Amino acid sequence: MSIILLVSAITILILFVVWRWGNARELNLPPGPPRSFIIGNAREFPRFSPFIQLTEWANEYGDIYSLKLLNKTIIVLSSGTTVKEVLDRNGMKTGGRPEAHIVRRVEGKIHPVFDSIDVPMWKASRKTFHAFLTSQALESYFPMQQERYLRLLRDILTSPKDVVKHTKRLSVSIMVALVYGQNADDARVDLFYRGMKRLTQLADPFTNPPVDLFPILKYVPARWASWKPLSDETKAMRKAFHCDLVASREEAYLAGERVGCYMEKVLDRPLDDNLTREEIRVMCRVLVDGGIETQASYLQTLVLSLACYPEYQRKAQAEMDLLVGDERFPTLEDFDDLPYVRAFTKEVQRFRPILPIVPAHVASQDVRYGDYVIPKDALILMNTWGIYHDPELFEEPYTFNPERYLHSEFGVKEGANVNGFRENLPFGAGRRVCPGAEMASRTIAMNAMNLIWAFNFAKDGSGTCNIDLDNYLPGLELAPKPFTCDITPRNAKRAQMILNVTVAHG
Ligand code: HEM
Numbered sequence: 206m207s208i209i210l211l212v213s214a215i216t217i218l219i220l221f222v223v224w225r226w227g228n229a230r231e232l233n234l235p236p237g238p239p240r241s242f243i244i245g246n247a248r249e250f251p252r253f254s255p256f257i258q259l260t261e262w263a264n265e266y267g268d269i270y271s272l273k274l275l276n277k278t279i280i281v282l283s284s285g286t287t288v289k290e291v292l293d294r295n296g297m298k299t300g301g302r303p304e305a306h307i308v309r310r311v312e313g314k315i316h317p318v319f320d321s322i323d324v325p326m327w328k329a330s331r332k333t334f335h336a337f338l339t340s341q342a343l344e345s346y347f348p349m350q351q352e353r354y355l356r357l358l359r360d361i362l363t364s365p366k367d368v369v370k371h372t373k374r375l376s377v378s379i380m381v382a383l384v385y386g387q388n389a390d391d392a393r394v395d396l397f398y399r400g401m402k403r404l405t406q407l408a409d410p411f412t413n414p415p416v417d418l419f420p421i422l423k424y425v426p427a428r429w430a431s432w433k434p435l436s437d438e439t440k441a442m443r444k445a446f447h448c449d450l451v452a453s454r455e456e457a458y459l460a461g462e463r464v465g466c467y468m469e470k471v472l473d474r475p476l477d478d479n480l481t482r483e484e485i486r487v488m489c490r491v492l493v494d495g496g497i498e499t500q501a502s503y504l505q506t507l508v509l510s511l512a513c514y515p516e517y518q519r520k521a522q523a524e525m526d527l528l529v530g531d532e533r534f535p536t537l538e539d540f541d542d543l544p545y546v547r548a549f550t551k552e553v554q555r556f557r558p559i560l561p562i563v564p565a566h567v568a569s570q571d572v573r574y575g576d577y578v579i580p581k582d583a584l585i586l587m588n589t590w591g592i593y594h595d596p597e598l599f600e601e602p603y604t605f606n607p608e609r610y611l612h613s614e615f616g617v618k619e620g621a622n623v624n625g626f627r628e629n630l631p632f633g634a635g636r637r638v639c640p641g642a643e644m645a646s647r648t649i650a651m652n653a654m655n656l657i658w659a660f661n662f663a664k665d666g667s668g669t670c671n672i673d674l675d676n677y678l679p680g681l682e683l684a685p686k687p688f689t690c691d692i693t694p695r696n697a698k699r700a701q702m703i704l705n706v707t708v709a710h711g
Contacts, residue, residue: 233578235280237271238262245273252411253679256561256590259283263591269574271583275418278583280568283591285625288634291574292566292587293625296635297322299585301567304417307407310436311443315484317491321569322636329480330488334640337467337492343644345465346383347537353378354651355534356708358659362700365660365692368508369685373398376501379648380493385450386457386466393446400442401498405680407436447490455482467492496641499559500648502684506557507550507653509672510605511662512690517607521546521657522695531698535654537647543654548610550653554631555616556605557672557683561590563633564681587634597621605672659699663691 240246250272251258259281262270268284269291282288292299300322309319317330336342353375360371374394381389407413413432416422427433454468463469471485480488511518524545529535540547565584572579579585594602598621600609609616615626629646632639639645656662664670669688678684694700 233576234271234278234580235269235574235577236266237273238266240273244275245277247274250274254561254674254677256588257674259562259586259588260591260594263588269577275415277418278580279586280579280583281586281588281591283588284595285592285623285630287574287625288587288592288630289625291572291579291585292634295572298570298572299566299568299579300636301569302637303565303567303584304420305408306416306420306423307413307432307436308404310433311404311407311440312490313487315487317488318495318564321567323569325479326484326487329484330491331636331640333467333471333474333488334492337470338640338644340643343647347647349382350379350648351651352708353382354648354655355703355706357652358655358703359706359708361656361660361692362694362703366689368690368692369505369687370394372501372504372508373497375504375652376497379500380496381450382466383496384467384489384493385454386464386469387450387454396442396446397497400439400446401494403435403439403442407432407439408681447486447493451486451489492641495639496644498682498684499641500645502559502682503553503645503649504652505685505688506559506672506683507553507649507656508662508690508692509670509685509688510549510553510556511656512664512670513672514605515663517549517605518657518662521549521607522661525654525658529654529658531696534702535651535658537651539654540650544611545607546653546657547650548607548616549657550649551610551616552605552607554649555593555599557677558589558593558631559683560631560633560681561588561683562681563587563589566635566637589631592630598623658695659703660692660694665689665691 238246238249241248249258260283262272263281263283268282269287270281272279272281280291282291302319302321305319309316312319315326317324317327320327322328356378357371357375360374361368364371374389374391377389377394377397381387381393414422414425414430416432422430451468454466455472457464458469458472468485468489471480471488474480511521524543525535528539528542563586565586568579568581568583568585570581593599596602598617600606600618613619615623617623617626629638629642632642632645667689669676669686670690671688672685676686676688678686694703
């Protein structure tokens with residue numbers, strides 16, 4: 206009897222300790238939805254379009270809340286204030302990235318997007334990105350880009366039904382020219398998108414084993430782990446895209462040729478960064494990859510918005526006609542004098558943010574936010590979708606209406622709290638904020654003006670020209686499914702101007 210009592214007492218004690226231990230850290234965590242034993246919120250965590258559920262939880266639990274996926278704590282930030290305090294102000298402590306073992310197997314062990322911010326390679330890459338992408342430097346790349354933007358107009362004019370293909374081509378073409386100083390043909394564009402599609406599938410935690418949560422899974426032999434051969438094939442595709450571009454630029458560099466591309470600038474740097482050739486190659490790859498899909502997806506959503514909202518399209522065209530007319534193409538300087546067009550571009554970014562959830566950051570140590578503690582190793586998700594669809598801030602947030610940006614800088618209701626809002630909020634936060642934001646903003650401005658000046662956009666009979674969320678592909682990015690629409694030149698004069706221009710081959 207006494208033994209049974211003793212065992213019971215010990216069991217109760219152990220249960221108490223486990224309970225205390227399990228909840229002690231939880232005490233200061235932000236609130237969140239109830240969790241199931243062991244799996245936490247894994248069952249409710251949505252596989253597709255997670256930003257919708259994350260935003261519903263934000264409406265219920267507030268602009269900072271916590272989730273648990275098995276043994277991982279996730280903190281979700283859904284306001285300008287929480288992003289500013291947690292990611293911007295505490296950037297040194299919240300600039301890490303999750304493990305991403307499968308992606309690293311494809312992309313290589315050194316990779317600035319997945320390295321934490323104290324890794325010298327990350328620091329060196331940011332330094333060179335910033336030096337290469339200053340406002341002044343961007344001015345000097347503009348002629349190269351403008352040639353390609355005009356080619357987009359020509360491509361659309363000659364085969365309007367291929368508009369999606371043309372935007373992909375433009376994006377690959379400007380990034381390859383910028384980073385490697387070379388041209389990209391259709392085969393290379395295709396190779397890039399095939400490689401990225403495979404990589405996105407591999408990165409999907411719902412189709413592959415949770416290797417990052419249970420690292421022992423790394424050691425499962427390839428014959429039982431289908432993700433391993435798949436990663437190796439994807440790695441080969443990704444290499445095929447970059448390798449010969451790198452090799453030929455290196456060869457030209459050694460032969461003394463200079464075209465002003467990013468790779469040359471990094472090769473030119475004094476050796477104090479101690480970068481190896483492999484590290485330089487990876488930095489180039491990261492910059493090219495960062496700019497391709499994001500810019501193409503934005504342009505596709507821009508075209509969809511123009512076709513789906515003709516009344517706003519007409520107003521933007523009227524403004525453009527008054528300023529630019531029939532005698533010349535728009536210039537970047539025009540953008541400041543086109544408030545309606547500017548408002549249109551901002552509404553596209555608000556309504557369908559390219560990255561509705563910013564790639565996860567990780568806390569490298571405990572971080573205090575008011576009474577809460579974000580524990581070391583927690584994943585931090587910036588819920589861009591939730592911020593831009595907050596009914597407290599935006600009038601009818603689920604309605605496309607560029608005119609909201611004519612009344613206030615950030616498109617918000619009168620008196621709304623815009624603490625933490627900034628122009629580049631859709632580009633992430635803290636130490637990891639997108640280094641290509643200014644370049645992307647120029648691409649958006651120039652192409653929006655060109656497209657609105659050159660064409661009329663309308664839905665066609667295909668049924669694919671639709672801006673509803675179910676017309677978007679699954680994945681981290683909001684990229685529309687392939688679509689067609691009717692695109693016709695605004696008038697014969699502008700069509701002829703487009704045909705007359707000498708366009709880039711790449
Ligand atoms: C519309 C276009 C673009 C959007 C919406 C966008 C958005 C973003 C976002 C949200 C992040 C994550 C930031 C964070 O973790 O807080 C990011 C990272 C990044 N972007 Fe962009 N981006 C765009 C264009 C570009 C361009 C043109 C480039 C290159 C010139 C670029 C290069 C990168 C790189 C290298 C990173 C990784 C930064 C790091 O982890 O340290 N992006 N971008």
